[in-house]
Amino acid sequence: MNSSRQLSVPSPVVPVEDTEEVLLDRCLEGDGGAFGKLIDRYQRVLYNVSLRMVGNREDALDITQTVFLKAYENMGSFDRRHKFFSWIYRIMINETLNHLSKRKRTEPLEETLESGATGPEEECSRLEECERIQTALLELSHDYRQVIVLRHFADLSYEEMSGVLEVPEKTVKSRLHTARQLLGGILLKHGIVLT
DSSP: OHHHHHHHSOOSSSOSSOOHHHHHHHHHTTOHHHHHHHHHHHHHHHHHHHHHHHOOHHHHHHHHHHHHHHHHHTGGGOOTTSOHHHHHHHHHHHHHHHHHHHOOSOOOSOSOOOOSSOOHHHHHHHHHHHHHHHHHHHHSOHHHHHHHIIIIISOOOHHHHHHHHTSOHHHHHHHHHHHHHHHHHHHHHTTOOOO
């Protein structure tokens, strides 16, 4: 009986789930493991947003790694009145824009796509369509591309987008509506009709 009681007592050293606030406190005290947990929490969404902004997997991976490095180096300047995601997202956008300003040509979204039962002609057609969609996305201005990516690729709610972009929800909805119309026009210009 006593041994079963000892087994059911949770260890006070390892918390079941760390809140962002606790992780940030630990980071500011120099706990690299806590920062690793923040990386695990936000790595995928930042990578996906960067990928949609730059259109290249390797570049998006490099940008994401640079973002986390810069965030770690600058944790002391993080203003705790703001959300950590908003802060690190801004670092990611700045890194992405720096990358885009250095790069002159547009690269395809995916250089190689695995196909199931499609033949070479279908695969070629699909690759061309992916390239045209990515090119169309890259033709949008930064503000419009950002709302499309956050809503449709990062799956953020209007409320989350409002917090990240620091604009009212009405502005987010209006900007997204305009961005969708512009993207539709660009896609049509490139011969892509989405149903």
